[in-house]
Amino acid sequence: MTLLLALCILLGLIGFGVPIAVALIAIAVGIFWMADVDQLIVAQRLYRGVQSFPLLAVPLFILAGQIMSRSGISGHLVAFAKTLVGQMRGGLAAVNVVTSMFFAGMSGTSMSDTAAVGGMIIDPMVKRGYSRAFTGAVTAASSTIGIIIPPSVPMVILGAYLGISTGALFAAGLISGVVLGLALIFVAWLISIRAGYPVEEKFALRRAGSAFVKALPALLMPAIILGGILGGIFTPTEASAVAVVYGAAVGMFYYRTLTPALLYQTLCEAAVLSGAVMLVTAAAHVMGFAFTYEQLADSILRPLAEL
Template sequence: MATVLLVGFAVLLVLNVPVSFALALASLAALLYGGMPATLIIQKMTASMDSFVLLAVPFFLLSGHLMGRSGIARDIVDFADSLVGWLRGGLAHANIAAGTLMGGMTGSAVAEASSTGGALIPPMIAKGYDRPFTAAVTAAASTIAVMIPPSIPMIIFAVVTGVSVGDLFIAGVIPGLLMALALMFTSWIFAVRRGYQRGPRPSLAHIGRATRASVWGLIMPLVIIGSIRYGIATPTEASVVAVLYALFVGMYVYKTLTWSDVPGIIHDTAITTGIVMLMIAAASLYGLIVTREQIPQAAAQLIMELTTNPYLVLILILCVYLIAGMLLDLGANIIILVPVLWPLVKSLQIDPVQFGIVTVLGLAIGLITPPVGASLFVTCGIAKTNLLEGSKAAFPFIVALLAVTLLIIFVPAVATWLPYSAKG
């Protein structure tokens, strides 16, 4: 069965079949080959989507669409520029700061790359920034969106492993800020070497105006994290609160949303949600094969023959993630790889929250590495540069993100201190 699954999956990917369909068809073929009844297959797929935690996915996506359509992205960019735009290579720093703040609204790296890239890449090019550099820094900044809550990949990881979504959300805050600092340091080195100019130093009055204009967007991540941290709402309930908050801001504060806009926004959200849910349903079949063929046990035995050192094991896993990230989408990789690696992680008593953060960050690097590199593909299109040049420019940012990942591996408290201290 495993051979049928792997060969079928590889062939379908080569034929450019979408990942979710490739996974479903290959799994279906393998299960039928193994003599599994078709009714069990259907039951498994539907049961996998019957999850209270998964209800958070469409609501967080909907809140991100609502906030994006309201025009708050423009104010977030202005606020970020007022804070760091005066540094050497100011627009690059503003790009990263905006990506960090926008991540708390969208939870999606590609959505953040598109919105921030559309707002900042053209003015960066007009100020003399190299086109591949503008694409690379925007794509790299977008990876922070999957670390700062709400993060859709973290929800998928929680569904696959049973780890608390709230713990993962809170754990992503410090790594997300470290990612921003690492990317800003890398951008500063570029700016010094290439002579990129500083932006004008803003007055306190300008910073005050930018802060007041963006305060509604800045509050949203605090609403999500605060409601979870203080037990006011579960992550799923917090996602509904986020939707109501986004509706209020868009309709009554910014007054850029009307009820006639809502059906179109819901339509866009439904399409994205359908993609995620179909992938999870297809992955349930994959999980059935993984369990039946004892693949996790074999993988654990293979790695433990090499080493039982938790740090080295996590580094080996990171290497797997970096390769997988070049080939498949982040969500698909979590669904495919984590069930195989999870028994090994538990046997070595690696902290599950630490593993979750390493997983999401390690696979997020694939968003800026070819040939998939979804965020880099989007930003290269906005910057009107080819993917090869964008990939070359992205390499230093990849190194910076790897450094943060290794820090989390060797110093687990970077990821675990905040969620566990929040519990008292």
């Protein structure tokens, strides 16, 4: 099986609605079958694909983000962001982006970012006269910051597999995420001027201070995580555990919105999301091993190396 054929089959399976993890495993099974390799290796490689201490950070960061989302922190972040950029033309669009930047420092995934921020700000934007197309575009574009600003689940996976310092990836992601967020705000501002979208309330120091105090515990989470990792206080995996404990403490004792029943529901949701992410990670490891075993990647790398 050639690399091009394998990729075409993979894209075809995904296009027909086959789950990504199943499609990846199916390609690996086909490659091993054609090479007359014992299929037991698929199960072995699935296990090896997630048998890594750094990867323990993935479900824990996801859980930390879900806890903060369920604690109702999104509303406080939106209120604080509105005091900062609401006075701009098209202020709610800028609020959308800034809130995504704040929430990215807690969730680590774009899915959590979209669900938490979109659920809070899409309806208010539409009611204020923003078009649904523009509202959806801003929300979708800003949610990509969720996997750039640390803690980032994809960066944890990348660092675990390639042996790259997760702390260095987080530091690079912080700068890149802020630059991307500012660029999105600038573009949204230009479009809002042309479309005549409204301005929100003017800046008031007292209101901004009050909103900042309410949002401060959530804003401290990325600082604790990144500062602890770069300062050598704890590893990324330990940082994820700290984030879970910190998020639960903030939700239960500061905001007092995280009840035992809600915590149980949050654990179930985080387990489902973590299972999906880890299954795709394990399946990708199996397919990558199959490509390496059959030296399929060499068909691309060899011509490039000869240039």
